[in-house]
Amino acid sequence: MMRRDLAFRALAAVRGDAIVVSRYSAAFEWGAIAPSPLNYFGIGAMGQCSSFALGLALALPHHKIIVLDGDGSLLMNLGSLVTIAATGPQNLVHFVCENGAYEVNGGHPIPGRGRISFAEIARGAGYPHVFEFDDVTAFGAQIANVLALPGPVFGTLKLVAAGELDIEYSETGGGEQRRQFKEALKPLLAAPAR
Amino acid sequence: MILDRAERVRFESRTPAGFTDVLAGAGSTAAAQVEGLLVVPETARGPLPLAIMSLGSLGFTSGREELYAQSFAAAGIALLVVDSLGSRGIGETFTDQGRISLATSCADALYALRHMAGDPRFDPHRIALFGCSRGGCAVVLCDDERLANAVLGTRARFAAYVALYPSVWMRWGNPKPAPGPVLVVLGENDIMIPLPLGRARAGALAAAGTRVETVVIEGAFHAFDTSAPQEFKGELNLCDCDVVIADDGSMQECSSGLRLQDDWPGFVRGISEACGKRGVVVGRGPQPQSVAVAPILDFLGRVL
Numbered sequence: 344m345m346r347r348d349l350a351f352r353a354l355a356a357v358r359g360d361a362i363v364v365s366r367y368s369a370a371f372e373w374g375a376i377a378p379s380p381l382n383y384f385g386i387g388a389m390g391q392c393s394s395f396a397l398g399l400a401l402a403l404p405h406h407k408i409i410v411l412d413g414d415g416s417l418l419m420n421l422g423s424l425v426t427i428a429a430t431g432p433q434n435l436v437h438f439v440c441e442n443g444a445y446e447v448n449g450g451h452p453i454p455g456r457g458r459i460s461f462a463e464i465a466r467g468a469g470y471p472h473v474f475e476f477d478d479v480t481a482f483g484a485q486i487a488n489v490l491a492l493p494g495p496v497f498g499t500l501k502l503v504a505a506g507e508l509d510i511e512y513s514e515t516g517g518g519e520q521r522r523q524f525k526e527a528l529k530p531l532l533a534a535p536a537r
Numbered sequence: 538m539i540l541d542r543a544e545r546v547r548f549e550s551r552t553p554a555g556f557t558d559v560l561a562g563a564g565s566t567a568a569a570q571v572e573g574l575l576v577v578p579e580t581a582r583g584p585l586p587l588a589i590m591s592l593g594s595l596g597f598t599s600g601r602e603e604l605y606a607q608s609f610a611a612a613g614i615a616l617l618v619v620d621s622l623g624s625r626g627i628g629e630t631f632t633d634q635g636r637i638s639l640a641t642s643c644a645d646a647l648y649a650l651r652h653m654a655g656d657p658r659f660d661p662h663r664i665a666l667f668g669c670s671r672g673g674c675a676v677v678l679c680d681d682e683r684l685a686n687a688v689l690g691t692r693a694r695f696a697a698y699v700a701l702y703p704s705v706w707m708r709w710g711n712p713k714p715a716p717g718p719v720l721v722v723l724g725e726n727d728i729m730i731p732l733p734l735g736r737a738r739a740g741a742l743a744a745a746g747t748r749v750e751t752v753v754i755e756g757a758f759h760a761f762d763t764s765a766p767q768e769f770k771g772e773l774n775l776c777d778c779d780v781v782i783a784d785d786g787s788m789q790e791c792s793s794g795l796r797l798q799d800d801w802p803g804f805v806r807g808i809s810e811a812c813g814k815r816g817v818v819v820g821r822g823p824q825p826q827s828v829a830v831a832p833i834l835d836f837l838g839r840v841l
Contacts, residue, residue: 474744484749484750485743488737488743488749488751489740491733491737491739492736492737493737
């Protein structure tokens with residue numbers, strides 16, 4: 344099992360100019376570790392960040408889009424796995440942070456905790472490349488290769504429950520962050536296809 | 538030169554055009570006698586670890602074989618350089634990959650393992666496969682349980698795989714890797730193995746369940762460990778081709794739809810026209826020729 348902050352630091356080291364779509368507890372931690380106008384935080388729409396990311400991936404087919412989903416969140420939008428696999432965006436990498444709990448609102452266990460396999464669900468949905476990481480060294484060694492694969496790629500990050508989070512909704516879900524993200528998207532949307 | 542004093546080893550292999558023949562087993566194609574150069578560390582004792590090297594397109598002209606034979610011997614690892622080219626009267630394939638099939642390079646590597654696993658000087662559980670460029674591609678393709686079953690049965694398996702800047706124009710569509718970790722070494726500026734594509738190939742192996750380690754040599758172009766310095770050449774670059782091997786061993790190039798029909802030279806000519814381009818940079822630099830030796834020995838030291 345990995346510490347989420349260490350896994351995120353490994354990802355941040357190779358993120359480049361990828362857009363990262365995250366939600367709730369992953370968003371708070373990712374925002375602190377890798378601040379960027381190209382972060383999009385799915386606060387207030389639990390479960391929807393994979394769908395947001397699919398929209399971005401289709402609109403920006405030459406730009407890497409990374410999703411940092413949560414296990415509780417993904418359970419609310421499992422159908423998005425089938426939609427993403429069927430659409431087949433080559434630029435989308437979908438990670439689910441599996442800690443077995445609805446962490447942000449009290450740590451209640453998710454249904455099927457410890458018994459379900461998100462990797463098997465993603466494989467069954469049709470993702471061509473599927474990973475599971477429970478060791479941060481292996482994740483760090485592999486992450487650049489994972490990001491280079493033609494997507495959609497799915498990866499489960501097996502995480503230990505985090506400590507107390509510094510939750511500040513106004514920063515991650517506020518208007519200023521959204522404005523910065525929209526500004527950062529403009530040149531990408533205007534750029535000619537590579 | 539340590540290779541000048543090497544022991545000559547002969548073993549039986551095959552010369553298949555494609556992987557269908559390899560998967561069909563020993564009886565599908567005529568036997569071929571293949572020779573290799575074996576360097577055994579003089580001071581080492583007991584059953585030794587062994588690396589079997591699949592030659593790159595430059596053949597013995599590259600200078601890599603001497604470098605790694607010396608380095609491995611100093612680390613107590615024996616090296617068998619399988620001369621897939623010279624055994625068939627070929628000097629190099631750099632100017633024409635149609636001279637010998639990649640399936641033949643793979644067959645040679647697997648038959649070499651079958652032969653060497655029975656040599657009491659070596660530990661059959663500590664034999665790695667190693668190769669550069671075309672040989673690196675053979676390494677990656679050989680990491681396949683279907684091929685291993687067809688040639689080796691349950692007798693032996695490579696314990697580990699080391700692929701230096703492996704050619705990316707051929708791959709298994711549905712990888713079924715054999716046990717054993719893989720080290721992939723890539724050049725940052727390689728235009729024959731563009732880094733994102735090299736990484737993607739490594740990622741695909743990892744997705745299929747292989748433990749993959751990747752090392753990127755800063756500033757390096759293709760064949761950064763040859764004795765000749767870096768040079769631009771107008772040879773064919775097939776990195777835009779994508780030949781996919783199906784489960785039954787049949788092969789098709791994705792962008793052109795060309796299929797291998799038992800005529801390897803014709804297939805290579807076809808894909809060269811369809812998706813090949815001219816221009817490569819190969820050779821040593823900007824780092825020393827031995828730049829990859831330490832990470833390779835570190836890997837082999839941990840896994841063999």
